[in-house]
Amino acid sequence: MANPMKIRAANKDGITELKVLVSHEMETGQRKDAAGAIIPAWFITELSAKHNEKIVLTSEFGPSVSKNPYLAFKFKGGAKGDKIIISWKDNKGETRSDEAVIV
Amino acid sequence: MNTQRRQVLKTGSGAALLAILAAAGIVTPGIALADWNKAAFDAKSMADTLKALGAVSPTESKDVQVTGPDIAENGAVVPVGVSSTLPNVTMVAILIEKNPNALAASFVLPEGTEANVQTRVKMGQTSNVYALVKSDGQFFMATKEIKVTLGGCGG
Numbered sequence: 461m462a463n464p465m466k467i468r469a470a471n472k473d474g475i476t477e478l479k480v481l482v483s484h485e486m487e488t489g490q491r492k493d494a495a496g497a498i499i500p501a502w503f504i505t506e507l508s509a510k511h512n513e514k515i516v517l518t519s520e521f522g523p524s525v526s527k528n529p530y531l532a533f534k535f536k537g538g539a540k541g542d543k544i545i546i547s548w549k550d551n552k553g554e555t556r557s558d559e560a561v562i563v
Numbered sequence: 564m565n566t567q568r569r570q571v572l573k574t575g576s577g578a579a580l581l582a583i584l585a586a587a588g589i590v591t592p593g594i595a596l597a598d599w600n601k602a603a604f605d606a607k608s609m610a611d612t613l614k615a616l617g618a619v620s621p622t623e624s625k626d627v628q629v630t631g632p633d634i635a636e637n638g639a640v641v642p643v644g645v646s647s648t649l650p651n652v653t654m655v656a657i658l659i660e661k662n663p664n665a666l667a668a669s670f671v672l673p674e675g676t677e678a679n680v681q682t683r684v685k686m687g688q689t690s691n692v693y694a695l696v697k698s699d700g701q702f703f704m705a706t707k708e709i710k711v712t713l714g715g716c717g718g
Contacts, residue, residue: 488685490663519668519669519670519671520669522664523664524659524662524664524667524685524686525682526640526684531681532680533672533680533681534677537675
C-alpha cells in the first residue's frame with residue numbers, strides 16, 4: 461500500500477489553494493534495470509480532488525509526471541473546516557484516497 | 564564463491580524475465596484504464612497528441628502562460644505551471660515536445676476552479692513545453708523552452 465498523500469488546503473479571501481504531494485514511483489516503462497531488462501511502467505493515470513462532494517479538479521497523468529507527483533491549484537469557495545478528498549488510480553489498478561481539512 | 568555468483572546470475576535473469584512479462588501485460592489494452600485517454604498519452608508527436616485531445620490547430624495566445632525554469636538542472640523534476648486569464652477555461656494540458664510521449668498531464672477544471680495549475684514533470688532533453696488551454700470551447704496555447712542539463716528519462 462502506498463504511503464499517504466500530503467495535502468495542504470488553505471483558504472484565503474474566498475479562494476482555496478490546494479497543494480498535494482503524492483507518494484508514487486511514477487516509473488516510465490522506458491528505464492532498464494542493472495540486468496538490462498525494462499522496468500515495467502507504473503504510474504498514476506488519474507487523480508481527482510473533491511471539495512465536500514463537489515469535484516474541483518480531475519486530471520490524467522502520463523508517465524512523464526515526476527516521481528512523487530506534486531500538484532497545486534486553486535478554486536473559488538471553500539471554508540475553514542471543509543473536507544477535501546484526493547483520490548488517485550494507477551495503471552496497475554491500485555487506488556488511494558486521502559482527506560484533509562481546509563485551514 | 565563461483566557457485567554463489569552463478570546463483571545470483573540465475574535469479575537475476577529470472578527477475579528480468581518476470582519484468583518483461585509484466586511489461587507485456589501492461590502494454591496490452593488495459594480494461595482498468597477505460598477512462599484514461601490512452602490515444603493522447605500514447606501519441607508520440609505534438610500533432611498526433613493534439614489530434615487525440617481534439618485540439619486541431621490551437622491558436623497561440625498571450626493570455627496563456629507557461630511557467631518554469633529557463634534551465635532545469637535535473638530533468639527528472641522540472642516544475643512547470645500553466646495559467647491563463649482566458650474566460651471559462653475547462654481544460655489545461657502540459658505537453659513536452661521532445662519527450663517520448665508528448666503529453667505529460669491534462670486537467671479538467673470545473674466551474675470555480677482557476678486556470679492555474681502547477682506540477683512537476685520529467686524531461687528527457689531540452690525541449691519546448693506547451694501549455695494547451697480550452698476556453699469557451701476553443702483551444703489556445705503557449706510555449707516556453709526549458710533547457711535540461713541532465714535528462715530525466717535515463718537510467
